Amino acid sequence: MTNILSEVTKVRDRICAVGRSVFDRGLTFGSTGNISARLSDGSMLMTPTNASLGTLDPAKLSRFSPEGNFIDGDKPTKESFLHICMYCKRPSAGAVVHLHSTHSVAVSAMADLDPADVLPPLTAYYVMRVGRLPLIPYFAPGDVQLARAVEEKAESHHAVLLANHGPVVAGNTLEDAQYATEELEETARLFLLLQGHRTRPLTEEQADALRQR
Ligand SMILES: O=C(O)[C@@H](O)C(=O)COP(=O)(O)O
Numbered sequence: 061m062t063n064i065l066s067e068v069t070k071v072r073d074r075i076c077a078v079g080r081s082v083f084d085r086g087l088t089f090g091s092t093g094n095i096s097a098r099l100s101d102g103s104m105l106m107t108p109t110n111a112s113l114g115t116l117d118p119a120k121l122s123r124f125s126p127e128g129n130f131i132d133g134d135k136p137t138k139e140s141f142l143h144i145c146m147y148c149k150r151p152s153a154g155a156v157v158h159l160h161s162t163h164s165v166a167v168s169a170m171a172d173l174d175p176a177d178v179l180p181p182l183t184a185y186y187v188m189r190v191g192r193l194p195l196i197p198y199f200a201p202g203d204v205q206l207a208r209a210v211e212e213k214a215e216s217h218h219a220v221l222l223a224n225h226g227p228v229v230a231g232n233t234l235e236d237a238q239y240a241t242e243e244l245e246e247t248a249r250l251f252l253l254l255q256g257h258r259t260r261p262l263t264e265e266q267a268d269a270l271r272q273r
């Protein structure tokens with residue numbers, strides 16, 4: 061009991077610290093984005109709806125039972141179902157991060173993307189942190205169909221890009237999810253910088269070798 065209580069306190073603080081960090085570095089704006097973490101007893105903590113990730117209060121995070129029922133805290137993010145769908149399909153996931161990071165959102169609104177894998181393997185680090193990035197068709201934020209569409213991809217992909225919206229990334233830990241979301245954002249930025257330039261991404265063979273490590 062004492063252990064889970066100290067874990068809860070730590071995770072509440074970590075969610076707020078990650079929220080502050082991404083907000084302060086301009087990786088999400090206003091009250092956009094949401095973050096969740098799953099604890100060792102299967103319960104989940106999520107950021108409340110309409111909360112700025114820059115000024116989260118650890119005591120006000122929304123708490124869910126392992127079955128996905130809201131327990132207490134402020135009214136949860138409208139994407140709570142989407143986060144729960146990620147956890148259902150990814151038993152090892154300990155955290156999910158969704159941001160409105162500018163370059164990722166810009167790419168999510170581009171025409172003629174490959175819906176199976178939006179970004180080319182520009183660097184080894186991107187392939188290792190993110191891997192293949194499917195595009196989820198557009199649905200309004202909070203729409204249960206958006207969560208269902210993410211659920212369909214979640215078993216085989218820990219990172220997805222919501223069309224005209226932004227990235228959703230799961231990780232074994234909160235840091236894993238944060239770092240992968242940041243890597244996705246930087247690669248989206250590189251991808252946009254390289255538009256109009258002849259580009260030499262990693263070969264399929266080189267990328268596959270990294271995916272298998
Ligand atoms: O884009 C949206 O509206 C949501 O996906 C979002 O980023 C913020 O919604 P809340 O977490 O409900 O504040």
Ligand SMILES: [Zn+2]
Pocket residue numbers: 092093158159160201225226
């Ligand atoms: Zn959003």
